[in-house]
Amino acid sequence: MVPDLTNRLLGGRYQLIQEIGGGGMGSVFRALDLHNNGQEVAVKILYAPTLLSRGNAQLDDLRRRFAEEIRVSTLLGQHPRIVKVLDHGQEGEHAYLVMEYLKGQDLGKLIREKGALPVRQAIRLALQACEGLHFAHTFRANVEGREIRGVIHRDIKPSNLFVERVFQDGQLTSQLKILDFGVAKTLADHTLSLGTQKGGGFIGTARYASPEQVRGKSLDARSDIYSLGVVLYEMLTGSMPFRLETDSLHSWIHAHCYENPLEINPETAPQPIPPAIVAVVMDCLKKNPDERPQTMQELAERLLQAYELTVANQLPPSQASTVLLPNTKAPSSASQPLRTPPAQVQEP
Incomplete structure (x- = not known):
């Protein structure tokens, strides 16, 4: 015990x-x-x-x-x-x-309590996750003579994404923190390799793991992009992108490797989800890593542009310019922060 x-x-x-x-x-x-x-x-x-x-x-x-x-x-x-x-x-x-010590709750508990999150809250949290993972994926350091060059989380799931409620600019808003790099792995040739097993094998959480991860293949940042795509699907719909008869490791491996994710149906979704955002989420869930967004930086820009386009299309032309931000090009340096949505994206 x-x-x-x-x-x-x-x-x-x-x-x-x-x-x-x-x-x-x-x-x-x-x-x-x-x-x-x-x-x-x-x-x-x-x-x-x-x-x-x-x-x-x-x-x-x-x-x-x-x-x-x-x-x-x-x-x-x-x-x-x-x-x-x-x-x-x-x-x-x-x-x-x-x-x-963080005060709030993990994203898994938030979804269990509320179901699907409002689109603007889900996008804001996803962009914050992109920001933290972009930093990890592009991280460079030397530790005791060993090079750390890029860290893949390998266990992105709602329970490892913590949501704090904080006041920012006079508004109560959500701030996300990424937890538990305990199964992370660095990308350098000479690395600190966490969570590896002799002879290979799968370590992580099968419900959110990429096809290449459950197969025990070599991983890069695109594996975390797949996992974040599963989380984003769940945030927007309150459900998983696959329907399984049994919640077993074998069933999840088969689903991630061979089954197509369920398309988000506007008629059955718990809320209207803009098609531009749906397209980005479904691209994250591609079986082939080459068909996904290739970096967290790219994923963040696509999500933000999809959201801004949706908001602009819903407003009169005279108001659209107050929502769209200038300098929409993604940052060119890993040291620069990714953009997060403007105040209009913050949840009340």
Whole structure:
């Protein structure tokens, strides 16, 4: 059994208060940083003792993956769309990672509670995800003599996209943070490779994985684009792009590899979804990576242009110019942020 760590003090500093989530490598707790005026933080813990029965080799591999997750997450967390890593340490057999504490809910819970999200909210959140993933995919750094050149998330799904409700420019709006690079993999020839298995194999979440991922093929940024396309389909419709008789790994592998995604039917969709936006979503779900948007930068521009075109077509010509933004060309440098929608796209 997993030990109850509630009220445990880690590193003489972090007081665990309440378990708020879990996964294959451990659990996440809300905690207080006693060295920082009791500031709330999130602490992710690797449960080493529960894995001993699986053999030392696998335990060592999980520890290695967790250590490398800390390295990559610390570097990527400098971007505002990626959860910030504050500290890490070891408490007995428990390795832990300290992150900023986010107030809100993950996208999966939001969809379960509300169903399909309003189009403008869904597009805004998708663009923010593109922004964070664009940073990860184009990231460059050297760590202890090893090159990190581009990081693929490999597990984009609603539960790994956290939605905060914050005030911005006097309006209450949603801000998205990308969580859990624990199965990420870098694109460099000499890499920190998280989540790999000796001899290959699939690691991720089958419901949102790309065809090449479930086949154990080499991956690039277009795999995350497919996964984000599944998430965007779900945000807009409240349902998945495939209908399966059984919710099993085999069924999802078959669907992603061989079945065509369900077209979004205007008559049965829970809300009007502009055809231009539907076209972008369906392109993300192409089986062949060459037929998808090739970068998060391209995907963001296509989504934004589709939205702006839709809004412009719905307004009188005299008002359309107030919605369309100048300089619609995508940024040419990876260091430049992707554009997010204007105030008219923010949800009330």
